[in-house]
Amino acid sequence: MKYVVTGCAGFVGSNLTDRLLANGHEVVGYDNFSTGQMAFLAQALDHKRFRLVCGDVLDLGELTAAVAGADVVMHLAANADVRFGTDHPRRDLEQNTIATWNVLEAMRQGGVKQVGFSSTGSVYGEPQVFPTPEDAPFPLQTSLYGASKAAGEALIAAYCAGFAMRGCIFRFVSILGERYSHGHVFDFYKQLREHPDHLYVLGNGQQRKSYLYVQDCVDAILLAMDKASGPVEVFNLGTDEFCQVNDSIGWITGHLGLRPRLTYAGGERGWIGDSPFIFLDCAKIRKLGWAPKLTIKQGIERTLQFLQKAPWILERK
Amino acid sequence: MKYVVTGCAGFVGSNLTDRLLANGHEVVGYDNFSTGQMAFLAQALDHKRFRLVCGDVLDLGELTAAVAGADVVMHLAANADVRFGTDHPRRDLEQNTIATWNVLEAMRQGGVKQVGFSSTGSVYGEPQVFPTPEDAPFPLQTSLYGASKAAGEALIAAYCAGFAMRGCIFRFVSILGERYSHGHVFDFYKQLREHPDHLYVLGNGQQRKSYLYVQDCVDAILLAMDKASGPVEVFNLGTDEFCQVNDSIGWITGHLGLRPRLTYAGGERGWIGDSPFIFLDCAKIRKLGWAPKLTIKQGIERTLQFLQKAPWILERK
Numbered sequence: 001m002k003y004v005v006t007g008c009a010g011f012v013g014s015n016l017t018d019r020l021l022a023n024g025h026e027v028v029g030y031d032n033f034s035t036g037q038m039a040f041l042a043q044a045l046d047h048k049r050f051r052l053v054c055g056d057v058l059d060l061g062e063l064t065a066a067v068a069g070a071d072v073v074m075h076l077a078a079n080a081d082v083r084f085g086t087d088h089p090r091r092d093l094e095q096n097t098i099a100t101w102n103v104l105e106a107m108r109q110g111g112v113k114q115v116g117f118s119s120t121g122s123v124y125g126e127p128q129v130f131p132t133p134e135d136a137p138f139p140l141q142t143s144l145y146g147a148s149k150a151a152g153e154a155l156i157a158a159y160c161a162g163f164a165m166r167g168c169i170f171r172f173v174s175i176l177g178e179r180y181s182h183g184h185v186f187d188f189y190k191q192l193r194e195h196p197d198h199l200y201v202l203g204n205g206q207q208r209k210s211y212l213y214v215q216d217c218v219d220a221i222l223l224a225m226d227k228a229s230g231p232v233e234v235f236n237l238g239t240d241e242f243c244q245v246n247d248s249i250g251w252i253t254g255h256l257g258l259r260p261r262l263t264y265a266g267g268e269r270g271w272i273g274d275s276p277f278i279f280l281d282c283a284k285i286r287k288l289g290w291a292p293k294l295t296i297k298q299g300i301e302r303t304l305q306f307l308q309k310a311p312w313i314l315e316r317k
Numbered sequence: 318m319k320y321v322v323t324g325c326a327g328f329v330g331s332n333l334t335d336r337l338l339a340n341g342h343e344v345v346g347y348d349n350f351s352t353g354q355m356a357f358l359a360q361a362l363d364h365k366r367f368r369l370v371c372g373d374v375l376d377l378g379e380l381t382a383a384v385a386g387a388d389v390v391m392h393l394a395a396n397a398d399v400r401f402g403t404d405h406p407r408r409d410l411e412q413n414t415i416a417t418w419n420v421l422e423a424m425r426q427g428g429v430k431q432v433g434f435s436s437t438g439s440v441y442g443e444p445q446v447f448p449t450p451e452d453a454p455f456p457l458q459t460s461l462y463g464a465s466k467a468a469g470e471a472l473i474a475a476y477c478a479g480f481a482m483r484g485c486i487f488r489f490v491s492i493l494g495e496r497y498s499h500g501h502v503f504d505f506y507k508q509l510r511e512h513p514d515h516l517y518v519l520g521n522g523q524q525r526k527s528y529l530y531v532q533d534c535v536d537a538i539l540l541a542m543d544k545a546s547g548p549v550e551v552f553n554l555g556t557d558e559f560c561q562v563n564d565s566i567g568w569i570t571g572h573l574g575l576r577p578r579l580t581y582a583g584g585e586r587g588w589i590g591d592s593p594f595i596f597l598d599c600a601k602i603r604k605l606g607w608a609p610k611l612t613i614k615q616g617i618e619r620t621l622q623f624l625q626k627a628p629w630i631l632e633r634k
Contacts, residue, residue, distance in 0.1 A: 086479040089425070093418050097468060101410050108406070124455075125474070137452035138441075140474045140549050147475035151414060151468030157442070157457045158464035162403040162589055232457050272479055 002026040004070045004112075006057055006103060007077030009036025011179045012118060012172075014044070015214045016074060016221065021047045023222075030066050031077065032056040037313075040179050057099040060106060067103075068110040072225070075103045076118045078149075081182065083271050085144030096148035097155070104159040115160075115167045116225050119153050121210070121238065121278050122146035123171060131281035134171070134234045143273030153234070160232045167231070168224050173238035173280055176299040177214035178306045181313050184209075184245065184270075185300055188252050189307050190314050198261040199253075202270035205246040205262070208277045210238040213299040216292035220285050227288045236280035239292050245270075251297050255304050319343040321387045321429075323374055323420060324394030326353025328496045329435060329489075331361070332531050333391060333538065338364045340539075347383050348394065349373040354630070357496050374416040377423060384420070385427040389542070392420045393435045395466075398499065400588050402461030413465035414472070421476040432477075432484045433542050436470050438527070438555065438595050439463035440488060448598035451488070451551045460590030470551070477549045484548070485541050490555035490597055493616040494531030495623045498630050501526075501562065501587075502617055505569050506624050507631050515578040516570075519587030522563040522579070525594045527555040530616040533609035537602050544605045553597035556609050562587075568614050572621050 003020050007013035008029025013036070020027050026049045029041065033054065044050045055062040057077045067073055079095035100117070107115060123146050124132050125139040141147040153169050160167045174183055184202075191199055220237050228235075253260060268276045294302065307313065320337050324330035325346030330353070337344050343366045346358065350371065361367045372379040374394045384390055396412035417434070424432060440463050441449050442456040458464040473484045491500055501519075508516055537554050545552075570577060585593045611619065624630065 085475075089422060089476075089479075090418075093415070093472075097414065098410070101407075105406060135454035138455055138551075140551070141471040142475065142478045144472075144475045144479060147468075147471035150471045151464075154458040154464035154467045155410075155461075158402075158459065158461045158590070159406075161459045162406075162461060234455075234457070273475070 001071045002069065004028045004030060004067050004073045006030045006073065006075045007036065008052070009033060009038060009040050010076060011181055012175055012214060012217060013076040014040035014179055016076065016218050017044050017050070019218050019222065021049055025049065028053060028066055028070065030055055030057070030063065057102055058094060060102045063102055064106040064109050067106040067112055070112050072114040072116065073103060073107055073112055074116045075100060078118065082122055082143055082145040082273065086272060089144055092144040092148035096145070097151040100152035101155050104155055107165065108159065108163050113165050115156060115165060116221060117152060117156050117167065117169045119149045119169050119171045120146065121171050121173050121236065121280050122275065123150040123153065126275050130277065131279045133281040134236055134284060142275065146273070157232045168228050169232065169234045170221060170224070171234065171236045171280065172217065173210035173212050173278055175214050175217050176211045176303045178302065180214070180303045180306060185248065185252065185303050186307070188249065189304060192256060192258055192260060193314065196258050196260060198263065199249065201245065201249070201262060201264050203245065203267050203274065204264055205244065205249065207245050207268070207270060207274065208242045208279065209245065210242045210278050210280060211296045211299050212238050212292060213294040213302065216294060220290045223288055223290050224285060235285045236282045237285060238280040238282050239296055240282065241296055242279040243296050248300055251300050252304065255301055318388045319386065321345045321347060321384050321390045323347045323390070323392045324353065326350060326355060326357050327393060328498055329492055329531060329534060330393040331357035331496055333393065333535050334361050334367070336535050336539065338366055342366065345370060345383055345387065347372055347374070347380065374419055375411060377419045380419055381423040381426050384423040384429055387429050389431040389433065390420060390424055390429055391433045392417060395435065399439055399460055399462040399590065403589060406461055409461040409465035414468040417469035417472050421472055424482065425476065425480050430482050432473060432482060433538060434469060434473050434484065434486050436466045436486050436488045437463065438488050438490050438553065438597050439592065440467040440470065443592050447594065448596045450598040451553055451601060459592065463590070474549045485545050486549065486551045487538055487541070488551065488553045488597065489534065490527035490529050490595055492531050492534050493528045493620045495619065497531070497620045497623060502565065502569065502620050503624070505566065506621060509573060509575055509577060510631065513575050513577060515580060516566065518562065518566070518579055518581045520562065520584050520591065521581050522561065522566065524562050524585070524587060524591065525559045525596065526562065527559045527595050527597060528613045528616050529555050529609060530611040530619060533611060537607045540605055540607050541602060552602045553599045554602060555597040555599050556613055557599065558613055559596040560613050565617055568617050569621065572618055
């Protein structure tokens with residue numbers, strides 16, 4: 001099969017690209033390298049079945065040309081930064097909503113019929129039901145990031161209904177593992193590398209979050225794309241556990257052999273729009289036969305091993 | 318208070334504008350007259366407290382200037398045409414999603430803190446629960462129109478959370494009454510005016526729909542804006558009844574004294590994305606003390622009386 005992966009040089013995108021190539025598929029990678037890293041494509045670029053297009057998902061013409069002739073588009077290009085949405089309110093609209101419309105329109109023009117989309121557990125806002133299932137009550141969005149992804153989901157479902165496409169929407173918890181390059185484990189590791197004796201924590205440290213190891217995430221995506229029966233299917237992707245930020249601090253400092261002094265900013269939320277509790281019900285994807293291989297703790301340790309071997313990732317702009 | 322009404326020359330927008338003026342408020346009307354009618358503003362234009370800005374909601378600069386200094390923005394400008402979304406897939410994105418972002422951004426830049434938004438029962442897609450409450454299960458969108466409005470809702474909630482605004486989101490059923498100028502009653506009346514002996518019906522005529530009289534809708538909007546307690550509140554607006562398309566045909570032909578031959582296109586849906594059953598649970602707005610004054614049948618009759626007195630509306634492009 002011929003896949004297009006938007007955001008192919010990103011964290012999840014590059015891991016997915018490597019896996020698709022390993023599974024014998026042809027991959028056109030599409031990335032504008034605004035946050036993607038060429039280094040993440042080192043393996044892929046050695047591959048005969050891989051072709052890289054340096055392009056922007058906001059450039060509909062270039063995107064349409066890249067997508068033409070593909071069987072499946074995996075749309076992973078995004079502004080993945082949930083925290084700083086209010087600093088630049090147009091970014092999420094453009095990079096997550098308008099970009100997704102462009103991907104769908106490029107597919108429609110090119111007759112491509114199947115799409116996978118990386119959405120987020122943030123679309124549940126601050127849910128009242130835990131673990132939160134895919135058909136939780138119609139949420140109120142609490143972040144521009146969540147809103148922009150909810151909008152992307154809506155567009156995908158409408159295009160599937162209107163133009164006889166098939167789509168899988170994946171609501172991720174935070175993803176961890178090799179090539180992880182932003183998020184709280186990253187921030188904590190970076191802080192501790194600069195000042196091993198103290199750690200500044202947003203919120204009160206009691207925020208409860210879920211994490212999933214990137215290879216488990218890729219397993220789930222490919223299984224769902226293969227098995228999904230409806231024209232549009234939504235899958236939560238996470239582990240059946242959550243941890244407090246304070247738990248993760250214990251694992252991180254334990255792994256690094258440090259005992260820093262902790263300072264808390266205070267408050268239930270790390271920032272405006274931070275959800276104090278994310279815990280998704282993943283029964284639907286598990287019913288297809290998937291289970292994560294790593295626990296949250298193991299995922300965090302793999303992430304630290306990666307960051308220790310790739311200090312350049314901490315230095316980049 | 319000083320209100321800005323986007324889409325002030327539209328069906329609901331012009332009725333709302335007249336009511337706000339009658340209630341003693343100052344109104345800046347904003348419309349690009351792409352579908353709005355100057356004739357709908359005849360009363361408002363006579364009013365000292367009304368100022369008209371001929372502008373496009375996609376023009377952020379002009380919109381920001383118009384919004385500055387207002388207390389409340391009532392954002393009713395939209396592409397209201399649910400049926401032809403797949404003929405021009407960018408229209409809903411631009412006019413309903415990006416336009417809503419522009420309104421919010423104009424408000425943020427101008428320090429305007431309260432917004433009302435005309436959304437739609439179409440955001441429930443094809444719901445499984447009837448009557449459908451505001452917290453129905455997270456829907457899958459089935460039309461580009463519904464998707465674009467769901468995206469607008471998401472943006473409003475996120476802006477309210479991120480920038481300390483207050484918002485009311487109104488999920489309308491189809492609205493009827495004076496200045497009604499598109500929808501199935503319009504289409505049927507127009508057909509019967511051209512050929513009183515037969516009527517062509519999309520779908521099988523058994524689609525079940527809800528309707529609300531425009532003055533009842535305006536009552537509900539103003540009550541909710543006044544009483545809503547949370548930073549973001551969502552209200553279904555409809556009657557506690559629904560009718561089949563076939564019922565409405567009986568009322569329309571009865572009112573007109575016609576007995577046309579009926580031809581059905583067939584199928585459960587009138588078009589791709591048409592929801593075969595729309596019936597909203599309006600307990601939340603009723604709890605605030607609102608009740609509609611007109612039944613669906615009465616609303617249809619008022620609409621026909623309006624159309625009979627305003628034949629120009631049937632002739633316009």
